[in-house]
Amino acid sequence: MIKPVTIKDLARQLNISISTVSRALRNANDINPDTKETVLKLARELEYEPNFIAQSLVKKQTRIIGVVVPLINSNYFSEALSGMTDLAIEQNYHLMICQSNERVDLENKSIRKLVACNINGLLISVSKDTKSPEVIREAQNKNIPVVMFDRIIPEVSCTKVIVDEYEGAYKAVEHLIRKGCKKIAHIGGPRDLSVSKKRKQGYLDALRDYKIEDDPKLIIHCKSFEEDASNAIRKVLAESPDAIFCINDLTAIMAIQYARKKGFSIPGDIRIVGFNNDPVSGVVQPALTTVMQPGYEVGKLAMGVLIDEIEKKTAKHKLFTLRTRLVTRLSSR
Amino acid sequence: MIKPVTIKDLARQLNISISTVSRALRNANDINPDTKETVLKLARELEYEPNFIAQSLVKKQTRIIGVVVPLINSNYFSEALSGMTDLAIEQNYHLMICQSNERVDLENKSIRKLVACNINGLLISVSKDTKSPEVIREAQNKNIPVVMFDRIIPEVSCTKVIVDEYEGAYKAVEHLIRKGCKKIAHIGGPRDLSVSKKRKQGYLDALRDYKIEDDPKLIIHCKSFEEDASNAIRKVLAESPDAIFCINDLTAIMAIQYARKKGFSIPGDIRIVGFNNDPVSGVVQPALTTVMQPGYEVGKLAMGVLIDEIEKKTAKHKLFTLRTRLVTRLSSR
DNA sequence: CTGAAAGCGCTTACAG
DNA sequence: CTGAAAGCGCTTACAG
Numbered sequence: 268m269i270k271p272v273t274i275k276d277l278a279r280q281l282n283i284s285i286s287t288v289s290r291a292l293r294n295a296n297d298i299n300p301d302t303k304e305t306v307l308k309l310a311r312e313l314e315y316e317p318n319f320i321a322q323s324l325v326k327k328q329t330r331i332i333g334v335v336v337p338l339i340n341s342n343y344f345s346e347a348l349s350g351m352t353d354l355a356i357e358q359n360y361h362l363m364i365c366q367s368n369e370r371v372d373l374e375n376k377s378i379r380k381l382v383a384c385n386i387n388g389l390l391i392s393v394s395k396d397t398k399s400p401e402v403i404r405e406a407q408n409k410n411i412p413v414v415m416f417d418r419i420i421p422e423v424s425c426t427k428v429i430v431d432e433y434e435g436a437y438k439a440v441e442h443l444i445r446k447g448c449k450k451i452a453h454i455g456g457p458r459d460l461s462v463s464k465k466r467k468q469g470y471l472d473a474l475r476d477y478k479i480e481d482d483p484k485l486i487i488h489c490k491s492f493e494e495d496a497s498n499a500i501r502k503v504l505a506e507s508p509d510a511i512f513c514i515n516d517l518t519a520i521m522a523i524q525y526a527r528k529k530g531f532s533i534p535g536d537i538r539i540v541g542f543n544n545d546p547v548s549g550v551v552q553p554a555l556t557t558v559m560q561p562g563y564e565v566g567k568l569a570m571g572v573l574i575d576e577i578e579k580k581t582a583k584h585k586l587f588t589l590r591t592r593l594v595t596r597l598s599s600r
Numbered sequence: 601m602i603k604p605v606t607i608k609d610l611a612r613q614l615n616i617s618i619s620t621v622s623r624a625l626r627n628a629n630d631i632n633p634d635t636k637e638t639v640l641k642l643a644r645e646l647e648y649e650p651n652f653i654a655q656s657l658v659k660k661q662t663r664i665i666g667v668v669v670p671l672i673n674s675n676y677f678s679e680a681l682s683g684m685t686d687l688a689i690e691q692n693y694h695l696m697i698c699q700s701n702e703r704v705d706l707e708n709k710s711i712r713k714l715v716a717c718n719i720n721g722l723l724i725s726v727s728k729d730t731k732s733p734e735v736i737r738e739a740q741n742k743n744i745p746v747v748m749f750d751r752i753i754p755e756v757s758c759t760k761v762i763v764d765e766y767e768g769a770y771k772a773v774e775h776l777i778r779k780g781c782k783k784i785a786h787i788g789g790p791r792d793l794s795v796s797k798k799r800k801q802g803y804l805d806a807l808r809d810y811k812i813e814d815d816p817k818l819i820i821h822c823k824s825f826e827e828d829a830s831n832a833i834r835k836v837l838a839e840s841p842d843a844i845f846c847i848n849d850l851t852a853i854m855a856i857q858y859a860r861k862k863g864f865s866i867p868g869d870i871r872i873v874g875f876n877n878d879p880v881s882g883v884v885q886p887a888l889t890t891v892m893q894p895g896y897e898v899g900k901l902a903m904g905v906l907i908d909e910i911e912k913k914t915a916k917h918k919l920f921t922l923r924t925r926l927v928t929r930l931s932s933r
Numbered sequence: 934c935t936g937a938a939a940g941c942g943c944t945t946a947c948a949g
Numbered sequence: 950c951t952g953a954a955a956g957c958g959c960t961t962a963c964a965g
Contacts, residue, residue, distance in 0.1 A: 271742075271942095273941095273942055273943085274942070274943070275942075275943095283951080283952085284951065284952045284953075285942090285943080285944095285952090286944085286945080286951070286952060286953080286954095287950085287951060287952075289942095289943065289944060289945085290944095290945095290950090290951085293944085297950060297951090298950065298951085299950055299951085302950080302951085316716060317716075317942085317943080318657075318718070318941090318942050318943070319716055319717050319718055320653055320656045320657050320662060320718050320941090320942080320943095321657055321941075321942035321943040321944090321957090322942080322943060322944080323653045323943095323957095324651075324653045324654055324657055324941090324942080324943075324944095324957050324958070324959090325942085325943050325944050325945085325956075325957045326943090326944070326957085327957075329653065331696075338682065339672075339678050339681050339682045339685060340675070340678040340679045340681070340682040340896075341678075342673070342675075345672050345673040345674075345678040346673045348672050348673070348697075349671065349672045349673040349699060352672060352697065352698060352699050353699070353701070356698060356706070356709070356710060356713070361696050361713070361717060362696060362697055362698075363664075363694050363695060363696055364681075364685065364695055364697050365685060365689060365695075366682060366685050366686070368686070373689070376689070377689065379649060380689070380694070382649060383649040383650060383651065383652045384652045384653070384694060385651065385652065385653050405647065409604055517883070520883045521883075524883075524885065545879075545880075546878075546880060547879060547880035547883055547884075550850070550853045550854075550857075550880055550884060551880075551883060551884055551885070552857065552884070552885050563673075604958095606957095606958055606959085607958070607959065608958075608959095616935080616936085617935065617936045617937075618936090618958090618959080618960095619935070619936055619937080619938095619960085619961080620934085620935055620936070622959065622960060622961085623934090623935085623960095623961095626960085630934060630935090631934065631935085632934055632935085635934080635935085650958085650959075651957090651958050651959070653957085653958080653959095654941090654957070654958035654959040654960090655958080655959060655960080656941095656959095657941050657942065657943090657957090657958080657959075658940075658941045658958085658959050658960050658961085659941085659959085659960075660941075
């Protein structure tokens with residue numbers, strides 16, 4: 268094991284003080300150019316590398332940004348992480364990424380660990396069950412800028428970056444209306460999730476704006492995203508709608524398959540629209556019309572505003588809302 | 601701005617020395633149980649968190665592990681990252697994740713940055729174009745254990761974790777043969793990628809073992825994964841095969857759709873098998889038979905062996921090969 | 934069992 | 950311009 272070269276080694280060999288070496292290394296202005304040159308030369312020869320940890324300790328600045336997401340392995344979050352990572356490396360920041368696996372306890376543990384690592388900023392998208400802002404506030408109280416994205420909670424006052432789900436849903440339903448649909452059903456998500464509420468509101472408002480009365484029988488909530496969908500689809504089909512706006516692509520695809528099995532043609536008898544623009548939506552038959560959320564951009568923007576807050580020490584606590592894009596495919600033509 | 605609680609604060613409030621506080625905190629054995637209890641109680645009350653940076657400096661151990669992947673936003677890699685993250689947090693390690701975006705220069709830049717952060721270990725899956733092991737060796741020369749996974753290169757001597765692609769391909773083709781297929785085509789990937797070679801070899805060996813002669817006209821390589829597929833599919837179909845083994849799921853799905861458009865029934869006329877078990881493979885019509893690669897397990901295992909090397913300072917440079925699983929679905933029934 | 938002291942590698946007022 | 954000194958928050962021999 269070779270011991271790394273330190274400023275002490277340089278100082279000793281040159282017979283000068285470590286303060287001077289330090290100044291030469293970080294290109295201070297109050298130093299004799301010749302001295303500086305000598306130091307730099309030796310540093311190069313010995314392949315001196317400053318110890319990042321020691322620097323962090325004294326400067327109380329690590330350039331590490333902590334990221335907590337519910338899960339890494341999701342198309343949306345991995346896109347967001349991708350955007351964050353690209354910007355971070357460009358700006359010379361380092362990322363520590365944790366996943367909560369949708370568990371509040373692991374989420375809190377991760378945040379605390381990150382804080383203990385002296386992160387300079389925190390980027391977080393909370394788990395489904397996170398209600399309490401306590402641990403995030405702990406971080407803020409330690410003067411760590413926090414930016415929330417996607418899964419935000421109102422209790423935390425900080426800059427937030429989200430996607431305009433409401434508008435996305437509105438556009439999707441408007442599109443169906445313009446195609447001539449009059450009886451548009453909605454398969455929603457868990458009732459109290461903010462995502463579900465916003466998408467449903469977009470649906471309701473689009474109907475209202477086009478003078479279509481909403482019918483409670485056409486609206487079914489799933490208790491979870493995975494389990495209930497087929498049940499919901501069965502119920503909704505019994506009401507013979509001419510279109511279904513689904514909470515996400517997976518649900519929409521299940522709806523398509525169920526409807527086809529029952530002899531309906533898509534989009535002939537029923538038009539179907541999903542949400543997310545999952546890679547899968549482009550390859551199913553028929554290809555699924557869906558609402559694209561700009562995950563990469565969300566990540567990049569969130570990272571950008573966080574870095575701003577870290578460097579300018581400004582905390583405006585703004586809300587950034589990115590727009591969605593309707594991706595029209597065969598399932599609604 | 602609240603300054604974080606330090607052991608000094610604890611010591612002052614309890615009127616004992618910082619050495620004692622330190623010992624209580626790290627559960628040393630030469631400490632009075634009562635003293636320890638008091639310290640821990642106060643620590644809990646004040647929400648004391650040890651300063652990682654300070655600990656790292658004195659222990660010369662950061663517990664940070666650097667990870668470099670070609671891209672985060674891929675089903676396979678995000679699964680692997682997920683496995684790594686889960687194990688890392690359990691073992692009290694921290695992850696710094698970078699993506700190379702398949703660019704050798706960014707890959708090298710990331711590795712160097714990670715090394716400057718005093719990472720204790722490096723986990724890497726190289727970009728498509730990485731040929732030279734130089735920068736990885738730089739890390740090894742600084743005594744940083746390196747584990748490669750998935751995209752490995754032979755020039756680096758280190759522990760490696762991969763999936764048995766060969767066997768996966770073999771099993772897929774064997775399955776087709778057992779279904780009675782005699783004329784099995786293969787749409788391969790870029791010719792010189794190790795993935796492509798191994799999967800093709802599995803294909804060839806399965807044919808040979810079952811006394812089916814291979815026919816060069818039934819084997820088409822795509823120059824890239826994205827562009828060439830449709831072209832390849834057209835050519836292959838012209839040879840009227842009774843099955844196609846595709847390099848990945850996306851190609852397989854394109855093949856299914858093209859074949860159906862041409863009036864073939866799947867699996868009636870042609871059986872089709874993909875590779876990866878992408879989430880999409882379960883939802884397309886017909887559902888796609890494919891080879892599942894255990895991404896999460898690869899990540900977890902790679903992290904596990906890396907931590908072993910870090911802690912036990914052993915470097916056996918073993919090769920770990922995880923097995924695939926054939927997921928049989930409608931497209932090959 | 935406990936405390937005083939040295940030290941991890943670096944930065945930065947403060948004097949000179 | 951340069952050096953001595955204090956300090957970042959912690960650990961760990963060493964004495965007692």
